[in-house]
Structure formats: C-alpha cells, structure tokens
Amino acid sequence: MEQPNLKYIKELSGDDVEFEEKFISILKDEFPVEVATYRDHIDSKETNKAADIVHKLKHKFNILSMEEAYRFAVVFEEQLRSGKTEMDSDFNCTLGKIDDFLKTL
C-alpha cells in the first residue's frame, strides 16, 4: 500500500531546512482546506466543482510522491466531470492517509 513521503520535498529543499519547514507548513494549511471544499462539493453533488478540487489535490499527491494515488485522481477527476462519484470512497481513504501523515510532521 502506497504511503505519502517527503522524498520530493527533501529534493526541493536540499539543505535549506528553513524552506522545508515553511513549505510543509504551507502544505499543512492548504491541504485540509481543499479536502473540506472537496467534501462540500461532493455533499452538494456539484461534481464539476469537486473535479476542480481533485485537480488541485492530485498535485499534493505528486508532492508527497504518491504516484498511484495521482493516477487514481486523474481518472477520478474525469469521472467527476461526467457526474460520477463512485470513486469517492477510495479517494477519501487516500485523503485520510495524507491527513494522518501531515499530522506527524
């Protein structure tokens, strides 16, 4: 099972610990807001708006080096644009996994 990790962020930061901390802080601020917005759109069945947020969230998957989750999100974004939400539950598992990971940082 794929797990989020800091590989990309470490590469991006190099030896610059200050940048790394700042970047993680931005990620920790931005991620829950996007997740909440995503859930609101799903609850209100606004699938196109949900797709827009999935588009942003999939970038977070990349940042956390989650290639499988990224590929899943690409498909899910397309599904949402067709009004289909069946993949929501699996997508939520990934979001939960990232949420747990970010709390450890």
Next chain:
Amino acid sequence: MDCIIIDDEATARAIVARHCSLVSDLNVVEEFDNAIDAIKFLNRQEVDVIFLDIHMPGFSGVDFVQTLKNPPKIVLITSDTEFAIEAYEYEAIVDYLVKPLTLERFVKSMGKIKNATRKTTDRPDQGSEEKKHTHLDKAEDLYINIDKRLIKLHFNEILVIRANGDYIDVTTENKEYRVHTTLKKIKEKLPDQIFLQIHRSYVINISKIIDIEDNSVLIKKMVIPISRSNRPELMRRLNLV
C-alpha cells in the same frame, strides 16, 4: 529577469518560487493566486517572465494570455499536458512545465526563455496594425441608412449594436435604429478604441459600461452577455485598478 508567479495553489507557487531562487538571474517580484490581480499588477509594472498556472477557476491561464496585449515570455505550469498543444498557439508562451516541477526541467526552461528573448529583440518593430486604423481615429461619427435617409450618429451617442438576422439594432442614448447590414460590416466603420465585440451578437461602446458582472455588462438598463472567448479582450481593455 523580473518574473511573477500566478497559481491558485500556495504550494505550487512556493515550488516555482523555490526554483526561481535557485536560478541566479530570476527575481520573483510578486506572486498571485488569481489572474485578475495579476492583470491589475501588469497594468502598472512590466516583467520579463510570467510563470502561469493554466488551470485556475473562473479566469483560466488561457483567458489570461489572451488578455495581454504585449505579453512578456510566459511559461505555463500545468498538471495536464493536453493543454500544452493549445498553449503553443500563443507566441508569448515559450514553454510548459508539468507539475511537480524539477530543477533540471526548470533550468532547461530558462534556456528556452533566453532563446525566445533573443529572437524577440532581433525582430523589427511592428506598428502596421495601429496605422491601419488611423482614419478611424480621426472620425467621430458614421452615417446609417434608414428608409433612404442618411442619419448621422456620433460614436459617443451609440451604446450598443445588436445583430438581428439580416439587420442590426443600433441603440443610442435616445433612440433605437434598425439598419439593413451586418455586425461585421458596421464593426469595420467603428473605432476599436471605443467599440468592442463582447458576444457574437453584440458590439458595445466600452465607455458606456456601468458595471460588469461575471458574464454580462450593464449599459444603461441593458444587460449584455459576454461570451467566454471575448471576455479576455474586454478585461484587457478595462482600466482595472
């Protein structure tokens, strides 16, 4: 080189800014989370390079590019390579980078920017488009043919011109005229500085706009739709603060 970053995601902006800081001759002067604020900024200050997210809600990167009259070099930042094909229709776009960015690819992009800048500098000045409209700049009115009478209309009194089958309806401050012609033909008689087509059926006098909502403008009591493709040009023409 001065640059700005436009992306609605804070993490994405931080990544671009980080890469810029690692390249010696790039100076990030401002970051924006939406295109409208960036347009306002660019009305006041020139930059050499724009790093632009193509997928933003409301006013996309492509809308933004269409808005700029003399755009600097633009590098698109995207999650979807499919947009890249559309992007290369615009001369100002010199490269596109797929998220997540890597330093190696970013440095390569810098090379493309420098090459493109060199080519632009070598090109002779192009002013022919401005010269083409000189006669319209001087004219202040036009004549419309109504029942074999030629009626003079000052440009400044025309509010809206609407296509209506084989006719056009010209709405002025005090009256409406139906003229047997096409929107395309009358547009050729109108100065570009004052009039703009904002929808396939509407040309408006920009100075008469009272306010603008998402997809419409208000002129007097008329609500005129703005088509998606014409919106960027309208935004560019407005004196945004």
